[in-house]
Amino acid sequence: MAKTPTRTARPTGGETHQTVDAGDATAILTTNHGVPVSDNQNSLKSGARGPTLLEDFVLREKIFHFDHERIPERIVHARGSGAHGVFEATADISDLSKAAVFIKGEKTEVFVRFSTVAGGAGSVDTPRDVRGFAVKLYTREGNWDLVGNNIPVFFIQDAMKFPDLVHAVKMEADRGYPQAGSAHDTFWDWASLMPETTHMLMWAMSDRTLPRSLRTMEGFGVHTFKLVNAAGKASFVKFHWKPRLGLQSTIWDEALKLQAADNDYHRRDLFEAIDTGAFPQWDLGIQVFDQAFADAQLYDVLDATKLIPEEDVPVRLIGTLTLNRNVDNFFAETEQVAFLPSNVPPGIDFSNDPLLQGRLFSYLDTQNSRLGTTNFHQIPVNAPRCPFGNFQRDGKMQTMVPKGRANYEPNSLAAHGEEGGPRESPAQGFVTANAATGPDESGDKLRVRAATFADHYSQARLFYRSQTEAEQAHIASSFVFELSKVGLLDQVPGRMVANLRNVDEDLAKRVADGLGIALPKKAPAAKEPVDMEPSDALSIHKNMKDTLEGRSVGILIADGSDAVALKKLVADITKAKGKAVIVAPKVGGAKLSDGSQQKADGQLAGSPSQVFDAIAVLLSEDGTKALLREGAAVEFVMNAFGHLKAIGASEAAKPLLDKAGVVLDDGVTGLDGAFVKAASQRFYDREPSLRTLA
Ligand code: HDE
Numbered sequence: 001m002a003k004t005p006t007r008t009a010r011p012t013g014g015e016t017h018q019t020v021d022a023g024d025a026t027a028i029l030t031t032n033h034g035v036p037v038s039d040n041q042n043s044l045k046s047g048a049r050g051p052t053l054l055e056d057f058v059l060r061e062k063i064f065h066f067d068h069e070r071i072p073e074r075i076v077h078a079r080g081s082g083a084h085g086v087f088e089a090t091a092d093i094s095d096l097s098k099a100a101v102f103i104k105g106e107k108t109e110v111f112v113r114f115s116t117v118a119g120g121a122g123s124v125d126t127p128r129d130v131r132g133f134a135v136k137l138y139t140r141e142g143n144w145d146l147v148g149n150n151i152p153v154f155f156i157q158d159a160m161k162f163p164d165l166v167h168a169v170k171m172e173a174d175r176g177y178p179q180a181g182s183a184h185d186t187f188w189d190w191a192s193l194m195p196e197t198t199h200m201l202m203w204a205m206s207d208r209t210l211p212r213s214l215r216t217m218e219g220f221g222v223h224t225f226k227l228v229n230a231a232g233k234a235s236f237v238k239f240h241w242k243p244r245l246g247l248q249s250t251i252w253d254e255a256l257k258l259q260a261a262d263n264d265y266h267r268r269d270l271f272e273a274i275d276t277g278a279f280p281q282w283d284l285g286i287q288v289f290d291q292a293f294a295d296a297q298l299y300d301v302l303d304a305t306k307l308i309p310e311e312d313v314p315v316r317l318i319g320t321l322t323l324n325r326n327v328d329n330f331f332a333e334t335e336q337v338a339f340l341p342s343n344v345p346p347g348i349d350f351s352n353d354p355l356l357q358g359r360l361f362s363y364l365d366t367q368n369s370r371l372g373t374t375n376f377h378q379i380p381v382n383a384p385r386c387p388f389g390n391f392q393r394d395g396k397m398q399t400m401v402p403k404g405r406a407n408y409e410p411n412s413l414a415a416h417g418e419e420g421g422p423r424e425s426p427a428q429g430f431v432t433a434n435a436a437t438g439p440d441e442s443g444d445k446l447r448v449r450a451a452t453f454a455d456h457y458s459q460a461r462l463f464y465r466s467q468t469e470a471e472q473a474h475i476a477s478s479f480v481f482e483l484s485k486v487g488l489l490d491q492v493p494g495r496m497v498a499n500l501r502n503v504d505e506d507l508a509k510r511v512a513d514g515l516g517i518a519l520p521k522k523a524p525a526a527k528e529p530v531d532m533e534p535s536d537a538l539s540i541h542k543n544m545k546d547t548l549e550g551r552s553v554g555i556l557i558a559d560g561s562d563a564v565a566l567k568k569l570v571a572d573i574t575k576a577k578g579k580a581v582i583v584a585p586k587v588g589g590a591k592l593s594d595g596s597q598q599k600a601d602g603q604l605a606g607s608p609s610q611v612f613d614a615i616a617v618l619l620s621e622d623g624t625k626a627l628l629r630e631g632a633a634v635e636f637v638m639n640a641f642g643h644l645k646a647i648g649a650s651e652a653a654k655p656l657l658d659k660a661g662v663v664l665d666d667g668v669t670g671l672d673g674a675f676v677k678a679a680s681q682r683f684y685d686r687e688p689s690l691r692t693l694a
Contacts, residue, residue, distance in 0.1 A: 031057070031058055031061055032061060032065070033061075035058075037058055043056050043059045044056035044058075044059065071335070071336075071370055071371065071372065072369060072370050073120060073121040073370075074115075074121075074366070074370065075166065075366065076117050076118070076166055076170075077115035077116070077117055077132045077134075078115070078119065078120050078121040078123075079115055079116045079119050079120065079121050079122070079123050079125070079180075080113045080114060080115030080116075080132065080334060081113070081114050081115075081125075081214065081266060081267040081270050081271070081334065082111060082112060082113040082114075082327055082330075082333055082334035082337060083111075083112055083270060083271075083274055083280075083323040083325065083326055083327065084109070084110070084111055084112075084323070084324070084325040084326075084327065084333075085109075085110045085111075085112060085279075085321060085322050085323035085324050085325065086107050086108065086109060086110060086321075086322055086324065087101070087107070087108045087109075087110050087135075087137055087284070087319055087320070087321050087322075088105070088106070088107050088108075088319055088320050088322075089101065089102050089103055089104050089105065089106045089108075089318065089319045090104065090317070090318060090319050090320055091104060091316070091317070091318040091319070092104045093227070093286075093318055094229065094230070095229060096227045096229055096235050096237075096286075096288060097227035097228060097229055097347040097348065098228065098229055098230040098346060098347040099139065099141065099144070099227075099345050099346065099347025099348050100139055100140050100141050100345070100347075101137055101139040101140075101141075101144060101345065101347075102318065102319070102347070108137050108138060108139050108140075109137075109138045109385055110135055110136060110137050110138065110321060111135075111136045111138075111333070111337055111381055112133075112134065112135050112136075112321070112323060113132065113134045113334060113337055113339070114131055114132060114133060114134075114214045114266070114270070115131065115132035115134070116129040116130075116131060116132075116180060117129050117130045117131075117132065117169075118169050118170055118179075118180050118181065118182065119179055119180025119181075120179060120180070121335075123179050123180040124180065124259045124263045124265075125258075125262075125263065125264055125265045125266040125267055126210070126250070126255045126258045126259055126265050126266065127180040127181050127255075127259070128181060128182065128183075128204070128205075128209045128210060128252070128255065128478065128482075129180060129181070129182070129209055130149050130150065130151055130203075130204060130209060131149065131150040131209075131211060131214070131217060132147075132148075132149055132150075133148045133149055133150050133217070133219030133220070133241060134146070134147045134148065134337075134339045135147075135148070135219070135241075135321070136337065136339060136343075136382075138384060138385035138386070139345050139386070140385075140386045141345035141346055141347075141386065141428075142343070142345045142384050142386060142388070143340075143343045143345075143382075143384050144343055144344055144345050144348060145339045145340050145341060145342075145343040145344075146221050146239055147339045147340075147341045147359075147363070148219050148220050148221045148222055148239065148241075149219070149220060149222060150208065150211065150217040150218055150219055150220070151200065151203045151204070151208055151209075151220065151222075152218075152220035152222060152238075152240075152307045153199050153200050153203065153222065153304060153305050153306060153307050153459070154200055154222055154304040154305060154355060155191075155194075155196075155197045155200045155201075155305070156194070156196060156197065156304075156305070156355065157196050157303050157304060157305055157354065157355060157449065157453050158354045158355060158358070158449065159354060159355050159357065159358020159359065159362070160358070161194070162355075162358065162362075164190060165190070165197075167186075168186045168187045168189070168190035168191070169182050169186075169187045169190075172184060172185065172186050173186075182204065182482060183481065183482040183485035183486075184485055184486070185486050185487055185489050185492070188482065188483060188486045188489075188492045188493070188496060189486075189489050189492050191496070192492050192495040192496040192499060193495070195456040195457075195499055195502075195523070195525070195526065196305050196453075196456050197305075198456050198457060198460045198499055198500075198502070198503060199305050199306070199456070199457075199459045199460040199463065200305060201460075202460045202463045202464055202475060202503065203463065205474075205475045205478035205479050205482065206463075206467070206471060206474060206475050206478070206540075207249035207250070207251065207471065207474055207540055208249065208540065210249045210250045210251065210252065210254075210255045211248070211249055211250070211266070212248040212249055212250050212613070213245075213248065213266065213269045213270075213273075213550065214266050214269065214270050214280070215243060215245050215269070215270065215273060215280040215550055216243055216245050216246065216247055216248035216249075216550065217243060217247065218240065218241055218242060218243060218247065218282075219240070219241030219282065220238070220239065220240055220241070221238060221239030221240075222304055223238075223304055223350075223351060223353040223355065223356040224236050224237070224238060224301045224302060224351040224353055225237050225238070225239065225344075225348060225349065225350060225351060225356075226348070226349040226350065226351055226433050227286075227288065227347065227348060227349075228346070228347050228348070228349050228433040229347070232431070232433065232434075234349065234433035235288050235289070235290060236288065236289050236290065236291075236293075236294060236301060236351065237286050237287065237288050237289075238286070238287040238307075238308055238313075239284065239285070239286060240284070240285035240286070240287070240315050241282040241283070241284060241285070241321065242282055242283045242285055242315070242317070243280075243281070243282050244280075244281040244282065244283070245280075245281075245545060245547070245549060245550040246543060246544050246545030246547070247540045247543040247544055248540070248544055248550075249540050250643070251474065251643060251644065251687075252474070252477070252478065252481070253642060253643065253691070254610050254639075254643040257608065257610040257639060258610050258611065261608050261610050261611050262611055265611065270323075271326055273550070274323055274324065274325065274326045275326060278549075278550065278577075279322050279323055279324045280322070280323045281320060281321065281322050281323075282320070282321045283317045283319070283320055283321075284317065284318055284319040284320070284321060285315035285316060285317050285318070286315065286316050286318055287308055287310070287313040287314070287315055287316075288313070288316070289301070289308070289313050293313070298455065298458065298530060299452070299455060299458070299459065300450060300452035300453055301351070302351055302352050302353045302354070302450075302453075303353070303452070303453045304353055304355040304356070305453075305456070305459070306459055307459065309462070309532070309533070309535040309537070309538075310535060310537040311533065311535050311536075311537070315537075332379075332380070332381065333380075333381045336371060336376075336379050336381055336382070337381045337382060338363075338367040338370070338371060338376050338377075338379075338382050339363060340363045340364055340367070341356065341359045341360060341363055342359075342360040342363065342364060344430070345430070346428065346429065346430045346431065349432060349433045352441060372396060372397070373395055373396035373397040374395050374396070375395050375396065375397050375398055375399070378397075378398075378399050378400060389402075389421070389422050390421075390422060391406070391407050391408060391409050391421060393407050403419060404418055404419040404421075405418060406418070406419050406420050406421035407421075409421060409423075454526040454527040455526075455527040455529060455530075456502075456525065456526060456527070456529075457499075457502040457503050457525055457529035458529040458530050458531075458532055459532065460502075460503040460529075461502075461503050461504055461529055461531065461532070462532040462533075462534065462535065462538070463538050464503055464504050464507055465504065465531075465534045466534040466535045466536065466537075466538040466539055467538070467539050467541075468539055468541045468542065468684070470541065470684040470685075470687060471539060471540065471541055472507070473687075473688075473693040473694065474693070475507070476507055476510040476511055476514065476693065476694035477514065477693045477694040479496070479500070479507075479511045479514075479694070480510075480511055480514030480515055480694045483496055483497075483511070483515055484514075484515060493515050493517060494517060494520040495520070495523070496511075497511050497512050497515075497517070497519065497520055498520040498521060498522060498523040499523045501519075501520075501522040501523065502522060502523060502525045502529055503529075510694045511694060513694065514694035541684065544681075544682075545680075546677075546680045546681050547576075547577070547680050548573065548576035548577055548578030548676060548679055548680045549576075549577035549578065550577075551578050551579070551613035551614065551679065551680065552578065552579040552580075552581055552611075552612050552613055553573050553578055553579070553580055553581065553612060553613065553614045553615065553616055553679055554581050554583050554602075554607060554609055554611070554612035554614075554615045554616070554636075554640075555569060555570070555580055555581065555582050555583065555615070555616045555618055556583050556584070556604070556615065556616070556617045556618065556619065556627075556633065556636060556637075557582060557583070557584050557590050557592070557598060557600070557618050557619070557623070558584060558585055558590050558619055558620070558622075558623030558624075558626055558627055559590045559591045559620075559622065559623055559626070560590075560591070560592070560593060560619075560620030560621075560622045560623045561590060561592055561593065561598070561618050561619060561620055561623055561650075562592070562593045562618065562620065562650065563592035563593050563594040563596060563598075564593075564594075565618060565650065565671060566582075566592065566598065566618055569616055569618065569648075569671055569675075570582075572673070572675075572676050573676060573679075576676050576680070578613075578676075578679065578680075581601045581602060581607070581612065582598065582599070582600050582601045582602075583600060583601065583602050583603070583604055583607045583636075584598070584600035584603070584604065585603070585604050585626075585627070585630065585633075586600070586603065587599075587600050587602065587603040588600070590623075593620065604630070604632045604633060604636065605632045608632070608635065608636060608639065609635075609636045609637070609639045609640040609643070609645070610639055610643060612640070612645070613645060613679065614640070614645045614646040614647070614648070614675075614678070614679035615636065615637070615640040615645065615646075615647055615648070616647075616648040616649070616671055616675060617636075617637060617647065617648070617649040617650065617653040617656060617657070618649075618650050618653070618671060619649075619650055619652055619653040619656065620650075620652050621652045623652070623653075624652050624653050624654075624655050624656050625655075627656055628655060628656055628659055633656060634656065634659055634660050635660075636660075637656055637657055637659075637660035637662060638660035638661055638662075641660060641661065641662045641663075641668075641686070641690075642690055642691075644667070644682045644683045644684055644686050644687055645667065645679075645682065645683070646667045646668075646669065646675065646678035646679040646680075646681065646683070647662060647667065647668050647669070648669050648670060648671045648674075648675030648678070648679070649668070649669075649670070649671070650670075650671060651670075663689070665683060665685070665686055666678065666683060666685075667681070667682075667683035667686065
């Protein structure tokens, strides 16, 4: 009898179906059942003008398939963008974890999906929202899914509250709006009644929720996990992804205008970066600590509304993630990818964080309703890259064809010369770390919240006090904006400000002033907050990189623009690893000073300055005169200035800058080397002169 491998390999397309080569111009169009199609334009009719016949199986199959092209979108994180890449382990941490993914030099394929949370699949990329940062690592010991966010803490402490959070933040149940935003009654009604959300709200109201690019945001595993070494010793760990480009965010007015300029701002940025070889990279960092450290903290390390300051436990970099391949098909990959926080290889384990524990069930369950089958693990983007096999059988959309009779275990079929199937391995298999890692890990059945989860404000205060002045102003102003959108529920803004008084009196006062309401009485705190040492790692501004890498510069030209200056400018930007994008009133381009025709990358009206990180205005006197009458040109400059961006301009362009209200500062330069340097930064000092912040 023929022997088959004891572990069933993942079927590849080639083994199970031979699809026609899309690149082969001679390939013949067929039905899904392989029957060649003669006419893909006309349905089968009885006579040229007669009724269509039910017999037309080609038409029926085509429409039938089309009717079912959509699957339910994710209940949260519906809008996302994905890419393939590789993770390379760069440090030896075998003392901490036995996972093969961490063996120094090991390279592991990955798939990453970034997402917004609240909006539907077709919503815009740049609302104020938390971003998902989900990484699937196809390790040789099975998939490890680190399903995190771009914020290290979460709204709630216990999985029991997740449906309430999501119902409150998504569009309101009766009216179906707003889409993709928290600035509405039900969210703030709920949040203001849930003091445990306060720390996360501080992050959500900061510029963390307005990332400039998916490439310039951090990722966090959020929960405390465990690393387990070969001896079975467990350590606590928090995971961090640190972007190589540094942190960068937009500001609120810019994010609003981006929504009008480009719905797909982040998706496009990610795709184009990978497409042009500017591969986005992050370092994986770990904060490792033990029970003694955990016991010594005023917060509970199992509480997902708390972080561990990097000053207390430094982040150790142990690997690099590089995204180097765009998806071939959005639906097959980005839409069908199924992340499961319960996917961990031996050497990584869960803590008792009650939010994490709830997630371990939820994600497996949701995939069945989304993808329609318990066999979703066979979809190529989800299938492990290592051999896998067991005695689970059948079910909808079963694509594997197991051979033989061994669909049960134990069996003695092998003794009779038949395939017996795979066997468990106590030595190599996943074993839950049962080392005692904390008190209260067993006991009576209790539906309770640990008393160690009671401090809701100390870390919110830590976050606020770790920000720069400009960042604090943005936080206060976001609270004002969001709460100003709360209509019917008069009591809500006051209730929120009453909570904020526990965070920082100045913040509470700024928000109350901004709303024009009296400062309410301080809300009673379940536990009085304490002052923690500010942490620089929590600020975006303190973690930005002055680099043009990953940034784009919009260069506005018109007829008569200086050809030599343009060439030099583009060269300077490219040399500094920035992206130069030429914008002109007509997309066909402009006639430069030397008579040559310069093609534009974008037309002025369709390429507003909010899509760039800095602008250069390279105009002749005539060009300036023509553009002074062009609203889009004035706005191009005015918004760049208002969004605190560098503006480099030729002498002749000055009247346009004047009309746009530009006032000279460090960010307004000529078109020499000073511009490239300025274009690598933002000019937050400019802001107080431009708009009233709370
Ligand atoms: Fe999720 N979450 N979540 N979540 N989550 C989902 O799973 C859930 C939580 C996160 O790109 C869903 O496949 C519960 C924390 C990301 O496909 C769902 C709880 C964090 C993504 C779900 C949480 C996340 C999801 C929706 C509380 C940061 C997108 C579709 C107990 C650490 C993954 C799906 C992707 C998606 C449930 C809390 C991150 C419904 C019950 C905390 C990045 O299963």
